[in-house]
Amino acid sequence: MKINRVKGTYDVLPEESSKWQQLEQAIRDLTKVYDFLEIRTPMMEYSDVFHRENDLSDMVTKETYDFLDRSNRKLTLRPEGTAGVIRSYVEHKLYAEQSLKKVYYIGPNFRYERPQKGRYRQFSQFGIEAIGSSDPMIDAEVIMLSYDFINKLGLKDVKVRLNSLGDKLSREAYQSALKAHFEPHRKTLCSDCQVRIDKNPLRILDCKVDAKHEAVLHAPTPIQYLNESSKAYFDQVIKYLDAADISYELAPRLVRGLDYYSHTVFEVEAKIEGFGAQNVLGGGGRYENLVEELGGPQTPGIGVAFGMERLLMAIEMENPSWFNQHHLDVYIIQFNDALKKEAVKIAHDLRAQGIKTNMNYLNRSFKAQLKEALRFNAKHMIFLGEDEYKKGYVAIKNSETEVQENIKIEEIVSYLSKTIYGEEL
Ligand code: AMP
Numbered sequence: 001m002k003i004n005r006v007k008g009t010y011d012v013l014p015e016e017s018s019k020w021q022q023l024e025q026a027i028r029d030l031t032k033v034y035d036f037l038e039i040r041t042p043m044m045e046y047s048d049v050f051h052r053e054n055d056l057s058d059m060v061t062k063e064t065y066d067f068l069d070r071s072n073r074k075l076t077l078r079p080e081g082t083a084g085v086i087r088s089y090v091e092h093k094l095y096a097e098q099s100l101k102k103v104y105y106i107g108p109n110f111r112y113e114r115p116q117k118g119r120y121r122q123f124s125q126f127g128i129e130a131i132g133s134s135d136p137m138i139d140a141e142v143i144m145l146s147y148d149f150i151n152k153l154g155l156k157d158v159k160v161r162l163n164s165l166g167d168k169l170s171r172e173a174y175q176s177a178l179k180a181h182f183e184p185h186r187k188t189l190c191s192d193c194q195v196r197i198d199k200n201p202l203r204i205l206d207c208k209v210d211a212k213h214e215a216v217l218h219a220p221t222p223i224q225y226l227n228e229s230s231k232a233y234f235d236q237v238i239k240y241l242d243a244a245d246i247s248y249e250l251a252p253r254l255v256r257g258l259d260y261y262s263h264t265v266f267e268v269e270a271k272i273e274g275f276g277a278q279n280v281l282g283g284g285g286r287y288e289n290l291v292e293e294l295g296g297p298q299t300p301g302i303g304v305a306f307g308m309e310r311l312l313m314a315i316e317m318e319n320p321s322w323f324n325q326h327h328l329d330v331y332i333i334q335f336n337d338a339l340k341k342e343a344v345k346i347a348h349d350l351r352a353q354g355i356k357t358n359m360n361y362l363n364r365s366f367k368a369q370l371k372e373a374l375r376f377n378a379k380h381m382i383f384l385g386e387d388e389y390k391k392g393y394v395a396i397k398n399s400e401t402e403v404q405e406n407i408k409i410e411e412i413v414s415y416l417s418k419t420i421y422g423e424e425l
Contacts, residue, residue, distance in 0.1 A: 006121070006122075007115060007121065008112075008113070008115035008120050008121025008122065009120065009121060009122045010120060010122075010309075015326070018323075018324065018326060019312055019315075019323050020308070020312070022322075022323060023153075023308060023311060023312060023315075024126075026149075026152055026153065027104070027126050030145065030148060030149055030152060031104045031128065031145075034102070034141070034145050036102040036104045036128050036130075036145075037102065037103055037104070038103065038104055038105065038106075039085055039088065039103040039104070039105050039129075040105065040107070041078075041081075041084040041085055041087070041088045041105070042078075042084070043077060043078055043108060044075045044076065044078070045075070045076055045078055045083070045084050045087060046074065046075060046076075047066055047074040047075060047076040048074075049076070049078075049083050049084060049087045049294065050064060050076050050079060050080075050083050051066075052083075052293050052294075053293075054260075054289075054293070055260065057203065058192075058203075059079050059080065060079070063079060063113055064076050064077070064079050064110075064111070064112070065077040065079075065110045065112060077109075077110035078109055079109055079110060079111045080109055080125070080305065081105050081107070081109065081127040081129075081303075081305055082129060082260075082287075082290070082301075082303050082305070083290070083294070085103060085105060085127075085129050085131075085303075086129075086131070086290050086291055086294050086296075086301070089101065089131055089291065089296065090291060090295050090296035094131070095131075095132065095291070095296055095297055095299050098132070099132060100130060100131070100132045100133045100138065101129075101130070101131045101132055102128070102129075102130045103128065103129050103130075103131075104126065104128040104129075105125075105126070105127050105129075106124065106127075106308070107124060107125070108122050108123065108124050109122070109123060109124070109125055110122050111123075117275075118307075118309065118310050118313060120309060123308070123309055124307070124308035124309065125305045125306060125307060125308060126305070126306045126311075127303055127304060127305035127306070128142060128145065128303055128304055129301055129302070129303035130142055130301060130302050131291065131299060131301035132299055132300070132301070133300065134288075134300040136233055136234075136236035136237040136240060136264075137236075137240055139237045139240075139263070139264040139286060139302055140237050140240030140241050140244065140246075142284060142302050142303065142304055143160060143237075143241060143246060143248070143264075143266055143304075144241070144244055144246055145304075146266075146268050146282060146284070147160055147246050147247075147248075147268075149306070150268060153311065153314070153315055153319065153322060154315070154318070154322050155270055155281075155314050155315065155318055156318065157270060157271040157318070158268060158269065158270050158271075158281070159248075159249055159268070159269045159271070160246065160247065160248040160249070160267075160268055161248070161249055161254055161266060161267045161269060162237075162238075162241075162248045162249070162250055162251060162254075162264070162265075162266045163221075163222065163223070163250065163251050163252060163255070163264075163265050163266070164222060164223065164226060164230065164233070164234040164263055164264055164265070165202075165222045165255065165261055165262050165263060165265055165285075166222060166225065166226040166227065166230035166231075166234075166262065166263060167227065167229065167233075167263065167288070168262065168288070169227055170222070170225050170226045170227045170230045171202075171222070171225075171262060173225040173227075174202075174224075174225035175200070175201055175202060177220045177224075177225060178201035178202065178204070178205075178219060178220065179197060179198075179201050181215065181219055181220055182204060182215055182219070183197065185213070185215040188213070188215075189204065189210055189213065189215070190207065190209040190210050192207065192209070193207050193209070202255045204216060204219070205219060205255045206255055206256070219253065221252035221253055222252075222255070223250075223252055230263065233263055233264075234263070234264065237264055248266075251266075251267070254267060256284075256285055260287040260289065260290045260293075261285035261286060261287055262286055262287065262288045262289075263285070263286040263288075264285055264302065265283075265284070265285035265286070266283065266284060266285065266304070267280050267282070267283040268280070268282045268283065268304075268306070269281065270310075270314045270318075272314050272317050273317065275310075275314075280310075281306055281307060281310050281311055282304055282305055282306030282307065283304065284303050284304025284305060285302065285303075285304075286300065286301070286302040287300070287301050287302070287303075288300050326376070326377060327356075327376070327377035327379060328356050328357065328358050328373075328376045328377060328378040329355045329356040329357060329378070329380060329416070329420055330350055330355055330356070330357045330358075330378060330379070330380045330381070330382060331357075331358055331359060331369075331372070331373035331376060331380070331381050331382070332346060332347055332358075332359040332360075332382045332384055333359070333360070333366065333369045333370060333373060333381055333382065333383050334359065334360060334369070334384050335366060335383070335384060335385040335386060336386060337363065338386055339385075339386060342384060342389060343359055346382065346394075347359055349412070349413050350412070350413060353413055353416075353417055355413075355417070355420060358376060358378075374399075378399060379398070379399055379400065379420070380396055380397065380398055380399065380416060380419070380420075381399065382394050382395070382412065383395040383396075383397065388406070392408055392409055393406045393407055393409060394406070394407060394409060394412060395407075396412070396415065396416070398419065
């Protein structure tokens with residue numbers, strides 16, 4: 001019986017996985033210089049971690065994979081990274097250290113969304129969280145890291161879009177203004193937005209159905225309702241970004257999809273052909289109450305998350321040479337089966353020195369082996385012929401220079417180490 005993959009999921013095939021590894025390495029290098037440490041939390045959590053009273057986002061109300069385990073516990077596959085990280089932060093009382101915790105994560109999330117290009121039901125995110133400071137400097141740092149990240153990947157046509165929702169009071173004032181603004185349009189909004197008017201009108205600005213509705217396009221913006229301290233906060237963030245020469249644009253109607261944001265919110269957008277609406281590579285913002293909602297002391301945080309699949313697609317389209325090509329240091333070509341034992345030994349000796357070696361395991365002809373060596377991008381080929389071997393040497397050819405030399409069997413490893421690493425053993 002043939003069974004296909006689950007709808008909305010994908011396989012990373014062997015030829016693709018090195019791209020993932022390379023992207024992950026870039027993330028590890030970047031987070032290291034910013035001094036963020038990795039946190040790994042489970043893919044499933046008790047449902048309450050995500051289904052919190054105040055969260056009315058689509059992601060939480062409509063898209064989670066909720067299930068009962070065999071002991072009837074209510075569990076949820078994580079739809080995003082932040083809530084699990086905060087659950088862990090609270091559970092391990094990391095707040096007790098009273099210092100800023102800077103963490104990052106890479107891993108899969110699950111959302112029951114309509115699958116399309118750049119949108120999956122299992123997808124991976126790279127995210128960071130900085131928990132424990134309400135200094136605008138850290139907002140700027142998270143945005144700076146995001147900006148550096150995208151530049152490091154060689155993505156040029158990228159925008160950082162920035163907005164502020166302000167503190168609780170500013171947000172409440174803004175929500176009332178939105179309610180008053182949308183009320184006269186209630187009947188022409190989608191059924192979800194009709195509920196949102198009463199429960200959380202900010203969500204209307206994020207609605208996919210009503211995105212082009214006149215009332216949405218002309219809605220008041222949060223900036224108009226920032227009180228003095230919120231405005232001063234936002235000005236500081238901008239001041240730090242300017243000091244570090246980060247380019248951004250102000251996005252007056254950006255509110256972001258999750259419900260827990262306050263103050264700074266931002267998105268990183270790529271303008272890449274064929275992406276359609278899926279051109280948002282990542283987004284994030286500040287949250288004030290999440291730690292408290294999950295049982296910890298009132299502690300502010302700020303984070304951002306990027307979709308790994310979209311990043312890979314963007315690199316593929318804009319800067320494919322960023323990916324390392326698959327290559328081998330050495331491919332061993334056997335002239336006949338009699339020398340298989342010798343080939344096995346040479347390969348083992350080379351690999352012991354960290355030299356990336358492969359050979360033929362399918363009894364292929366000389367010609368077919370040569371073809372495979374080229375396909376594998378082998379930098380060197382060892383020609384293992386019976387007559388030469390009996391005389392105590394093999395021929396080694398450098399694929400780039402096409403120079404071929406006869407090398408004594410006992411000198412194969414040192415010869416190749418020298419050409420590959422530039423030094424003798
Ligand atoms: P969010 O957690 O919704 O703010 O999403 C942050 C980033 O994750 C988005 O900008 C996308 O790059 C990525 N993302 C979100 N949902 C999906 C999905 N269903 N499939 C692929 N990537 C996604």
